Amino acid sequence: MPGQKEPGPSVKDDELYEKLRDEGNSKEKSARIANAANNESRSFVGEKGGKSGSYEDWTVDELKDRAKELDLSGYSDLNKDELIEKLRNH
Numbered sequence: 001m002p003g004q005k006e007p008g009p010s011v012k013d014d015e016l017y018e019k020l021r022d023e024g025n026s027k028e029k030s031a032r033i034a035n036a037a038n039n040e041s042r043s044f045v046g047e048k049g050g051k052s053g054s055y056e057d058w059t060v061d062e063l064k065d066r067a068k069e070l071d072l073s074g075y076s077d078l079n080k081d082e083l084i085e086k087l088r089n090h
Contacts, residue, residue, distance in 0.1 A: 011035065024088050055084040063087065 011017045013034040020030035055063065063083040067075040072090055075083060 026088050026090055028090075055087060 003044045011031050011034050017034040020033055021027065024034070058066070060080050060083065061082065064075060066087060067083065070087070070090055072086060077084055078086060
């Protein structure tokens with residue numbers, strides 16, 4: 001794909017990885033899902049997914065707690081949309 005960076009050799013399903021990134025998922029999450037889908041059927045991976053809702057459903061305090069868990073910096077003064085963007089692109 002011209003102009004598009006390859007995710008790297010550790011990602012086993014490049015197409016699914018790119019789709020997940022386009023949907024706004026982090027690099028880490030996209031790689032984890034793409035690799036799991038490559039090892040098992042995609043429908044099974046989707047069924048066993050987590051129970052966490054979309055970041056849009058989280059409160060600002062919950063988003064800041066998540067940023068802290070991920071050892072991110074520079075999030076304390078961000079608004080909700082900026083926090084979501086930071087979490088998705090860490």
